[in-house]
Amino acid sequence: MSALRFSDTISAALTDGILVVTIDNAPVNALSSDVRAGLAAAFEYAEKDDAVVGVVLTGAGSSFIGGADIKEFGKPPVEPHLPDVISRIEAFAKPVVAAINGAGLGGGLEVALACHRRLAAPSAKLGFPEVKLGIVPGAGGTQRLPRLIGIAAAIDMIASGRIVSAAEALKLGIVDSVSNNILLADAIADAKSISAAAVRRTGYLSIPSGTVEAIEKAASDALRKARGQRAPAEAVRLVRLAATAPLLEGLAEERRTFITLRDSEEAAALRHVFFAERAAGKVEGLEAVAPRKIETIGIVGTGLMGSGITVSALNGGYRVIGIEQNAEAAEKGRDRIAGLLDKAVQSGRVDAAGREDRLSRLTVTADMQQLVQADIVIEAVFDDLAVKTELFQRLDGIVRADTILATNTSYLDPDVIAAATKLPERVLGLHFFSPAHIMRLLEVVNCKKTAPDVLATALALAKRLGKLPVVSGVTEGFIGNRIFSAYRREAEYMVEDGASPQEIDAALEAYGFPMGPFAVFDMAGLEIAWARRKRQAATRDPSERYVVIADRLCEAGRFGQKTGRGWYAYPEGNRTVDPEVTAMIEAARAEKGIVPKSFTADEIVSRLLKAMVDEGDTLLSEGIAARASDIDLVMINGYGFPASKGGPMFAAGRR
Numbered sequence: 001m002s003a004l005r006f007s008d009t010i011s012a013a014l015t016d017g018i019l020v021v022t023i024d025n026a027p028v029n030a031l032s033s034d035v036r037a038g039l040a041a042a043f044e045y046a047e048k049d050d051a052v053v054g055v056v057l058t059g060a061g062s063s064f065i066g067g068a069d070i071k072e073f074g075k076p077p078v079e080p081h082l083p084d085v086i087s088r089i090e091a092f093a094k095p096v097v098a099a100i101n102g103a104g105l106g107g108g109l110e111v112a113l114a115c116h117r118r119l120a121a122p123s124a125k126l127g128f129p130e131v132k133l134g135i136v137p138g139a140g141g142t143q144r145l146p147r148l149i150g151i152a153a154a155i156d157m158i159a160s161g162r163i164v165s166a167a168e169a170l171k172l173g174i175v176d177s178v179s180n181n182i183l184l185a186d187a188i189a190d191a192k193s194i195s196a197a198a199v200r201r202t203g204y205l206s207i208p209s210g211t212v213e214a215i216e217k218a219a220s221d222a223l224r225k226a227r228g229q230r231a232p233a234e235a236v237r238l239v240r241l242a243a244t245a246p247l248l249e250g251l252a253e254e255r256r257t258f259i260t261l262r263d264s265e266e267a268a269a270l271r272h273v274f275f276a277e278r279a280a281g282k283v284e285g286l287e288a289v290a291p292r293k294i295e296t297i298g299i300v301g302t303g304l305m306g307s308g309i310t311v312s313a314l315n316g317g318y319r320v321i322g323i324e325q326n327a328e329a330a331e332k333g334r335d336r337i338a339g340l341l342d343k344a345v346q347s348g349r350v351d352a353a354g355r356e357d358r359l360s361r362l363t364v365t366a367d368m369q370q371l372v373q374a375d376i377v378i379e380a381v382f383d384d385l386a387v388k389t390e391l392f393q394r395l396d397g398i399v400r401a402d403t404i405l406a407t408n409t410s411y412l413d414p415d416v417i418a419a420a421t422k423l424p425e426r427v428l429g430l431h432f433f434s435p436a437h438i439m440r441l442l443e444v445v446n447c448k449k450t451a452p453d454v455l456a457t458a459l460a461l462a463k464r465l466g467k468l469p470v471v472s473g474v475t476e477g478f479i480g481n482r483i484f485s486a487y488r489r490e491a492e493y494m495v496e497d498g499a500s501p502q503e504i505d506a507a508l509e510a511y512g513f514p515m516g517p518f519a520v521f522d523m524a525g526l527e528i529a530w531a532r533r534k535r536q537a538a539t540r541d542p543s544e545r546y547v548v549i550a551d552r553l554c555e556a557g558r559f560g561q562k563t564g565r566g567w568y569a570y571p572e573g574n575r576t577v578d579p580e581v582t583a584m585i586e587a588a589r590a591e592k593g594i595v596p597k598s599f600t601a602d603e604i605v606s607r608l609l610k611a612m613v614d615e616g617d618t619l620l621s622e623g624i625a626a627r628a629s630d631i632d633l634v635m636i637n638g639y640g641f642p643a644s645k646g647g648p649m650f651a652a653g654r655r
């Protein structure tokens with residue numbers, strides 16, 4: 001029979017009495033208004049046509065349904081609404097089977113839950129990522145999932161946004177089977193085998209019993225991890241409601257909550273972050289450039305940074321050759337890497353076999369000649385220009401002509417390093433954040449002469465490492481440290497103007513940062529920035545405002561937490577205000593004749609935000625950052641800016 005078309009994105013074909021309805025809305029089959037309208041029309045047709053005895057619902061391409069169309073969230077809603085389409089599917093008189101061929105997320109899983117049976121391909125992924133967008137499921141997820149898998153398991157999934165594999169979904173009871181054959185053929189056979197009288201409607205099921213302890217534990221775990229965010233707490237409340245309220249009442253309350261959260265500032269910010277992440281790493285003109293093939297990565301230096309980068313590369317499936325100065329250091333480096341993998345096993349991120357597999361792909365040696373096998377070499381040695389330049393010149397004489405050379409410098413000029421090599425077009429910066437095997441952010445530094453395919457390769461590599469790449473031009477400290485320096489400078493100005501470090505930290509922590517700036521300085525240590533200030537002293541513009549307090553702290557041996565004293569004192573490890581620091585601050589103000597004024601928390605946040613945004617605007621005008629949203633991502637993923645505020649550029653625009 002010829003194909004039927006119900007909308008631009010919904011088509012169907014009748015096979016053996018089963019109407020196979022296909023959603024084809026690239027890239028992820030999101031539930032746009034056209035998809036919803038097409039689905040409603042397809043079910044209308046299936047209801048009326050006696051030749052149809054059942055329906056199979058599936059997705060074209062590699063997704064089943066990626067969820068509601070997030071692009072529609074900021075716009076006026078268009079009928080038919082998803083909950084209505086879903087209720088119609090659940091109540092449908094003929095059997096409906098979901099053939100879940102790939103990602104079934106959010107609204108996509110809600111559609112699947114309303115079907116009478118669910119068959120998944122082994123590659124399917126299921127979950128409710130809504131909380132990551134600051135919302136809760138809005139089309140029945142919080143009411144139907146617990147009816148299938150119980151309250152505790154539903155709280156765990158919905159309040160965390162955790163995505164599960166097909167195998168786990170089967171174990172939990174979300175899907176009825178995982179098809180190892182041809183999914184669609186299995187689903188058609190399944191739909192034919194169910195009699196209309198025996199369909200199982202999820203919303204009509206009673207909730208599987210669970211212990212009060214398990215439910216309370218799931219709820220308290222979820223709330224602890226939520227760290228004050230609204231959506232996870234609302235998800236817990238709604239799932240609990242499923243246990244006591246009739247379906248329709250639960251659905252109505254879920255819908256009300258969904259709409260309130262969808263229209264909140266937090267959700268707008270998290271949507272911005274979602275799209276920012278998809279835009280990051282896209283470079284105009286690079287779309288058609290093929291990346292080079294990377295199989296083996298050389299990493300020079302296996303200290304704190306190098307060992308983290310190595311674990312990241314091993315996690316990405318690469319072979320790694322780690323280079324150290326001598327056999328003893330190589331042995332230590334290998335132990336450090338094995339230690340990080342042990343921790344990953346302890347925390348459940350890697351299993352024992354995964355650890356062995358990773359170690360089997362690792363060599364740590366003092367024999368630099370082995371780098372002839374490397375497709376890219378990343379250096380992670382001491383951040384000193386002479387050391388790095390000399391290393392790159394040596395690498396030039398060892399590696400193949402097609403090998404890419406990357407520097408992990410935080411502050412040095414990679415153009416200077418590149419200029420010292422024979423082939424500067426193969427050089428770029430890869431600025432990892434510590435700990436490099438955990439932190440997602442990777443600043444990819446596009447140097448003056450970096451070849452387009454070298455940049456494309458670095459971006460492809462970043463993706464395979466599971467990193468979030470943001471492209472930065474060359475500037476001291478790249479995007480993140482430039483903004484952070486402006487933030488630091490402004491925070492110190494404010495101390496001089498009258499705010500105390502603890503007031504500033506408290507304001508920023510209340511805003512959503514895990515730590516305020518002065519607590520961060522103490523944690524990171526004050527001496528590196530001090531050394532840099534001393535280096536810059538000779539060239540500093542004497543008319544530029546300069547705050548001496550941090551220098552005085554260092555002169556007094558107060559280098560931060562590791563010396564037990566910095567901007568704060570740390571008796572028994574507890575951050576406390578130190579009168580000695582207060583006296584130093586007062587003295588510095590008095591020397592400049594500054595009469596201290598008081599600041600509200602909002603003024604503190606506004607001033608720091610403005611400093612970050614001004615620096616961000618400069619980075620954009622200099623062409624160092626390609627888009628404002630890249631700056632937001634750097635600050636969120638590298639410097640603790642709260643994602644729920646969308647990053648400094650977004651937040652300032654909303655204020």
Ligand code: 3H9
Nearest residue numbers: 027028030066067068069070103106107129137138139278
């Ligand atoms: C929801 O469902 C609410 C309901 O409960 C209630 C409703 C009433 N919408 O990630 P990728 C775009 S909330 C619009 O690189 P991958 C994305 O912007 C939703 N667009 O692909 C990108 O566009 P571009 C709950 C979307 O293969 C392109 O698709 N669902 C959506 O690495 C490729 O994206 C989620 O939160 C969307 N829902 O991964 C799932 N999703 O090419 C969010 C993606 O122009 N999505 N795009 O840059 C994902 O997790 C991943 O995209 C997925 C594919 C795993 C599906």
